[in-house]
Amino acid sequence: MLAYPPAYYDAYFVGVPGDVAFYTRRALSTGGRVLELGAGTGRVLLPLAAAGVPVVGIEPDADLLALARQRLSQASRGTRQQTCLLPGRMEELDLGETFAAVLIPYRTFQHLLTPVDQVEALSRIHAHLQPDGLLLMDTFDPLQEMLRDGVQTPLRLDTDFLDPGSGQRVMVWYTRQVDLEMQLLEQHLVFEALDADGRSCARTHAQLVLRYTPQQEMIYLLENCGFCVEELSGDFHDSLYPGYGNQVWVARRSAEA
Ligand SMILES: C[S@@+](CC[C@H](N)C(=O)[O-])C[C@H]1O[C@@H](n2cnc3c(N)ncnc32)[C@H](O)[C@@H]1O
Incomplete structure (x- = not known):
């Protein structure tokens, strides 16, 4: 089953408030070429390029x-000239070049469903920085009541x-x-x-499976893959991470992975 129905992507998957401005500001501040992993339909990539950031985007969904x-x-x-889009998955990344920054917006890292895949991707990212x-x-934690009860919600x-x-x-x-x-x-x-009469005329189903990673586990993963965590915020406006909700990570390549 599809994860992201292409016809509805832009209307439904609209991101997290402030994310495009955050990634654009941080990417511009590096002054270099950046790599976006899981570029989707270009929701973040195109504004980045329009703001003057040379960018390569990788996306596995054709x-x-x-x-x-x-x-x-x-x-x-100008936007076209500094943008390159390629098929690919982050855990198999092999571009033969390095970048000033790697961006993984909108919970895309959570498509890696096992610690083995997470480590593989972080190692590939390290080699491309x-x-x-x-x-x-940025990633997110599931609602606390879901973690507590582990239940399936009714269709809402x-x-x-x-x-x-x-x-x-x-x-x-x-659900x-x-x-x-x-x-x-x-x-x-x-x-x-x-x-036009308000009657149901077509249904499209999608199945999204995402891995969530608690704060301390993510810090362990990043440090063991050669990164130094510089910031963890709870949103794109530098609010303190309260222990649940959105996790916005800034890490720096620090050593050999
Ligand atoms: C929530 S969307 C984010 C798309 C875009 N970055 C945005 O912010 O709108 C997640 C994207 O990650 C892609 N994706 C899934 N698994 C991936 C993987 N292993 N490596 C790279 N991208 C992946 C999906 O196809 C999808 O386009």
């Missing part, structure tokens, strides 16, 4: 990559939006389940399109 390339083809010449290069990423309405492609209203339903042993959050999404 449909999302095609949408990103299509959007890039409509961007200004210049000495003192920055790793910037999340939101609705107007699909710019079809003009139809789309209702989005979700979530936590696998406490494997540290996995499984989300089943149903995108229900309504016709």
